[in-house]
Amino acid sequence: MKGIRRLAQELDISIGTVSRALNGRADVSPETRQRVLEAAAAMGYVPNQAGRSLRQGNTNAIGFMIELGADANGGNDNFFMGVFDGVQSVLARHHLDLVVLPCPTGEDPAVYLQRMMARRLVDGLIISATHRKDARIDMLTKMRIPFITLGRSNTPGDYPWIDLDFDGAARRAVDRLVSAGHSRIAIAVPSNDINLGFIFLDGYKAALARHGLAFDPALVVRVPSSELGGYQLGHELLAMKERPSAVILNYELLALGLYRQLGEAGLQAGRDLAVIGFRENPVSRYMSPRLTCFRLSLTGLGAAIGEALLATMPAYAEAYPLGRTQRIWPMELVPGESDGA
Known part of the structure; x- marks a missing residue:
């Protein structure tokens, strides 16, 4: 003092x-x-940060929970690093710190979160890899802890979220492939209950129906969201009795494994199988043939998440009069050569 x-x-x-x-x-x-x-x-x-936090009853820290084993944007690419950078750029304006809370593979995310909240490590929370029914949302709502989700959920409640445009990406991918003459189009979705997979699949179905194409469940391939999952995807596509002429991917690293499997079979993306990837990342820019995929601003996304969370916290709401954010984050189609268009 x-x-x-x-x-x-x-x-x-x-x-x-x-x-x-x-x-x-x-x-x-x-x-x-x-x-x-x-x-x-x-x-x-x-x-004296420790003394101040004790007096004020806060930590001056915001948590960002990720699931290390989840089929979500993360893993071995740069997705979360870009988002973290954007979130931290907002928190730094208010001398707040970002604390990453990595839920170990195999642990129940709700149990992990409950343990972290019991330790009072953070004043607010960002959770990712939202599930179809997500117990974490119910928990945080009941605890009245400010939070925002990166991804939508079917869990009831009026809570803030920002999600990538999975529905729009699937629809635009189908539109592009149909315009190029494809009618038998496969789709890769996560092998668990991450909600983005359901949204992606719904967009795909709606686009097929709009073009008068019948939905074939056999063309929905569920694989882990990883390079190995892409290799598995390629194996399953090539093993089909009636092969698809195109495939849409829900995750960026799938393209690496798929390209490898096609190469081992003497095939090539864009020539023997049209491929539309998901998010553009540093690796996809140098793939041959160049991958058709979607571009988005990761730091912009992170900044929007940070501001939307602070808008729910009384101490910062005046600086961010946003209300309760529920927003789809835009994605731009980047044409390449992998879809043969």
């Missing part, structure tokens, strides 16, 4: 204003906050 009192005297402002500026509160002007931070740095003042 002595340090804050001295800062207030030096700057001729109230102790409360100094405290709010150091805490990144929205009710302090940017000019005042900058003066306080510069003076604190010049004096070598460092807030």
Whole structure:
């Protein structure tokens, strides 16, 4: 407290204003906050974070829960690193920290989350890999902990979420393939109950119906969302008695395994099988033939998630008057050569 009192005297402002500026509160002007931070740095003042958190009953940290074994955007690609960067860019404005909470493979996500919440590690939470019925949403709602989900769920409740446009991506992929003359189109979906797979499949079905094509369950291939899953996908497609002429992927790393399986069979994407991938990543840009896929801003997505979460927290709601966000994040089709168009 002595340090804050001295800062207030030096700057001729109230102790409360100094405290709010150091805490990144929205009710302090940017000019005042900058003066306080510069003076604190010049004096070598460092807030006692542990003591402050104990007094205020908060941690000044936001948790981001990911499931290490889930069929979701993550794993061995750059998806979450880009999203983390965007979230942290927002939290840094308010001197908040981002804490990653990785749920181990094989552990019940709800049990893991309950254990983390019991330790009071964070003030708010972002959860990903939402399931069709997600017990974590019910838990956080009952605990009245501010949260947002990366991905929709069928779990009832009026909670904030931002989701990738899985429905739109599936529809546009079918449209593109049908316009190129394909009618027997396969689709890869996750092998578990992650909700994005159901949304992706629904978009695919709706697009087929719009083009007057019958839905064939045999063309729905459920595989793990990984490079190995892509290799398995290729094996299953090539083993079909009546092979499809095209396939739509729900996950970026599937393309790597699929390309390898096709190559081992003496086949090539774009020539022998039209392939439309999901998200463009650094690897897909250098695949040959170049992969047709979808592009989105990961840092932009992360920033939107961070702002939407802070909008639900009383201390920051004034700075982010967004209300309760429920938003589909746009994706842009990037034409390549893998679909033979």
